[in-house]
Each structure stands twice: as C-alpha cells, then as structure tokens.
Amino acid sequence: MIDFGRRVSRWPLRSARLQRVPGPDAFAADAHPVADGHDTRRLSHGGRRPGSVLLLHGYTHSPAQLDALAARFFERGYNVLAPRAPGHGLVEPGAHATVTAAGLVAYAAAALDEAAALGEETGVVGVSAGAVLATWLAAYRPDAVRRLLVLAPLYGPHAGQVPAAVRVPMQVLYGLRALPDRRNARGYSYHAVGQYLRIAANLPAVFPAAGVRSVAAVLAPGDTTVDARLAFDVPARLARAAGATLRLDTLPDDLGLGHDIISTHRLGAHADALNERYVELYEG
Template sequence: MDTSRKNRIIKITIWAVCSIVVTAALLAATAFFWPAASKQLQSSSSEKLSYNDAIAAANRTVSEDTSNTDIRPECRSIIKTHGKKTAKAVMMIHGVSACPQQFTDLGNTFFNAGYNVYIPRVPSHGLTDNKRHGEITIPAMAQFMNSSTSIISGLGDETGIVGLSGGANMATWITQYNSQTISRALLLSPFYQPSESETPSWKIPLLRNLYGRNILPDSFTGSNLSYRALGKYIIIAKNYKSDLKAPGLKYVGVVTSENDTAIDKNLAVNIPKQMAAASGAKFQYYSIPASFGIGHDIVALNQDEVKKHADKLYPFYLDMYEGKDVKLEAN
C-alpha cells in the first residue's frame, strides 16, 4: 500500500473516531444538561367559567371521547353533577397509562357526599393500544391541565383536585399555577420521579431529556409504562414554581403506601409539604400500613387488595381531602 493511500485511510479513521466522540459528547451533554424549563409549563391559560359554560365544555369533552373509536368505552372522561353548581366540586386526574376508570368508584364516593365531580382523560391515554400513552406531548399536557381547570372552576363554589401518581404530579402543577381556582388538593402516591430502586438518581436526567424530549425511541418498564411518558411527567415537576407557592391554597393532603416501591417517597412528601408551607396551607400526610397489602395504585378497585379495603379506603380519602384528622384501621 502506497504512503498517500495509507495516510488517507488514517485521516478517514481519525475523522470517524472524532465524529463518534463528538456525537457521544453532545448526546451526553444533552442528556445531563438540557434545561428542563418549558415555556408551556411556565404559566396558566385557564379561565373562570360559569356553571353552564363548564358543563357545556365537560359534555363536549365526553362527546369527543365517545365519538373517538380509538378510546376504550370505559376510559371516556366522566362528569357527574347534581344539576347545579354545588358548594364543593372536585377534579380527579388518573395516573400514567391509566384512564378515568381508575377513579370511578372514588368519584362516586365524593358525588354521594354532595360534590360535583369531573374526571377527565389525559391525552393519549385510555386508547385501544395502551402503549400509545407514550405519544403524549408537553403542549398537550399543558393544554389538558389548563382546560380541565377551567371546567372545574365553574362546578362548585369551592373547587379542589385529587390526583394519583402522575395525576398527582399534574395536580401539583395545577395547584401552583391556578391557585385562584384550586383551594385544596389530595395527592395520592405522587410521582415526581421514580424511586432509587426503580431508576438510580444518575439516570433521571437520561429519562427526562433523552426519553422526555423524544430523542430516543420509546421503551417500556416491566409494567408497560412508557419511558417517554415518564420523562414528560418528570419535566412537569421541573417546571413547578421555584418557591412552590400557591396563594389561596388552604389544604394539602398526601397519602402513600408503605408497600409502594415505584416512587421517590421523600419527594412525594416533601414537595407537597413545602408547597403547603409556602402557601400558608394546612398539610397532612398518611402512609397506608404494609399490612393492607396495597402497592402504588391505592385507588383502583380492579385490584384485589384495594377492593378488600374499599369500605375503609374511600371514606378515608374523602376525609383526608376535607382535612379531617383520620387514620386507617386494619381489618
């Protein structure tokens, strides 16, 4: 091989190696240092609605879900009212990969206690192909949170929110950016980021930026949760107000389960606690004993252990939401 050809090969090899190194460096920088701030999540566009306008908007949402054949019938948005604006109304937001069905029974508990209840379907959730919840986008999440808040604003004199897992994450954002509407919040198994056993802390930026920004193709956990969706919920949490303040907030309750290994429990308690302190609101926390046998989803009746304790759990959640000093007694 002549010298000039050998030199060309060496140059090409060096160029290729340098390109790989630069690409890897850019990917690493993106993964760990990409700012989590999102313009759509830095302010709210919700508005106060009259009862009639709120009902009309809720009915449109239910109608759109009903006409969309991609949405499973049991997963359509739910509106339950007493035919008029009530003293109290509550919005319930389901978890990642779940749908309004998750809150059907708890919603009935609140409705029977006199509340108007709205349970909206999070975008890309409740579809016939459930893995498509990974298609959710940040703009769609922001629009959902704002439009849903507008609807609940017209359903009661006092309005509040209940969220489970990723829904509790959304509820935390809504509470801070819509404190003129939301005066109380109950956060169940709040998912702000995974537990250390699920995802080591050094991997969180990878999950948030590479999957949450749709750079890597989607992948799924053992329980079929989309990495892309999880990354976007983590982005929401990174866009809370720096001081977590929600003027007008009166009460925050948090419930987790001792058996829950999915979430970072320190954040699950400390973020709402700090939000309450910054807002001058009452804070209450309860951990469901391990003896109840309940894991992360502490609401849905399709789980045997939740069903077994439903007669105690649902009234307990209502009492916790209302700020009563209560605890669970094992059977």
C-alpha cells in the same frame, strides 16, 4: 429526576411553556376512538354546588380507575369531574406513549376550568402521574384550586427503578425524546413518563403564598415506583408557602399495598374504608 431538596439544575427541562397556564383553545381532543367504559365522567347534582372536585387518573389508566372515589365524593354532595387524559383509554393500544408535556398541562387546565364552573370551591385529586398535574394546577392556578390531595405522587422515580446517578440524564434524554422510546415490564413508555417528569421539573422553585388552603399526600410503604421523599416533600413545600393545612399519610403496612392505592380490584375489602379515608383527607 429532579432533586428539589438539593436544587439540582433543571436545565434543559425548564420551559416557559410549562410554567404558564395555556389558553382555553390549547387543548386538542384525541382523534382516535375511546374504548368502552373509559371516557370522561361527569357527576352532577344538576346545578352549581358549594364544592366541586377534579379527579386526575394515573398514567396508562383512565377515569374508570377513579369510579369508586368519584362516587364517594358525589355522595358527599360534590359535583365531580374525572376527565380522560390525552392518549389514554383509547382503542388503539399504547397510544399513551404519544403524550406530550404541553398537551398534558393543556388538558389539565381545560379540565380545571370546567370543574371550577361546577362549584363555589374547587379542589383537585391526582393519582401517581395525575398527581403531578394536580400539583401543577395548584401551583399555577392558585386562583382556582383550594384543596389538593395527591395519591402516590410520581414527582420522581424510586431508586429501585432509576438509580440516582442516572436520573437526570435519563429524564433529559427520554423526556426530550432524544433517545428511541423503550417500555418497561409494565408497558410504561419512557417517553411518556418523561413528559410527566418534565412537568414536575417545571414546578416553581418557590410556590405561591396564596391559593390552596388544604394539602394532603398519601403513600403506601410498599410503593417501589415513586421517590417517597419527594412524594411528601413537594406537597409540604407547597402547603408551607400558602399557609395551608398539611396532612402526610402513610397507609398501614399490613394492607400490603404498593403503588396502586386507588384501583378497587387492588384494594379489595379495604376499598370502601380507603376511599372514605381519602375524602376525609381532602376535606381536612
């Protein structure tokens, strides 16, 4: 994975196509059927609101992952859009392995356009791999994104998952699909994860000095999936460049949470309190 702090070379992962906003016709919907209960959520108050929020789910998940958080934002008066990412939430098992970096940024850009039409001020919340897309939108659409909240952002893998010495070669070889795909114990496709990491590698070296006004990042101390340093460093750099407020929140250790800090079945009795915490961090 790319070490932003040490400015490790990002060639050949850099691509002009991943550093500009695609046109409105770039996003192509999945041709395969969607599994029941896993399609896009649109929560509308019936007209344009002062605020709208775009929620981007994590890799291998679907908008169902964000139902409780979406409901909390809606109760606070926001119009809410939680779109289904390409290849996710389908009847076809493992379809998420086919995602491409270009397809993911096209999906995110199209979703932001829809969300921005729903509110005077729009923000983005992203979970894990979805947080990479949320950050990409804040970087390349400073005209539209005013608030950013990233939950357990996957800008890079934890050292326990991928040793530092092989991060870059693995990201290049799997991200560019130069090696046959592999799956880890959780069913994650190396090719698919590589697409999200390619997007992270194409975040600007210097973030825009305008746009986002509030940035927050949340991590659990028990997270053994993401690089904790990057999880806070990238949002902090974005906030500093834009002159935005910044909140870096480490959840209490006694909650016993790991990487999944959003799914209701993982949060148990803490779900309501944590979702309220996330909304408050988003609102600044």
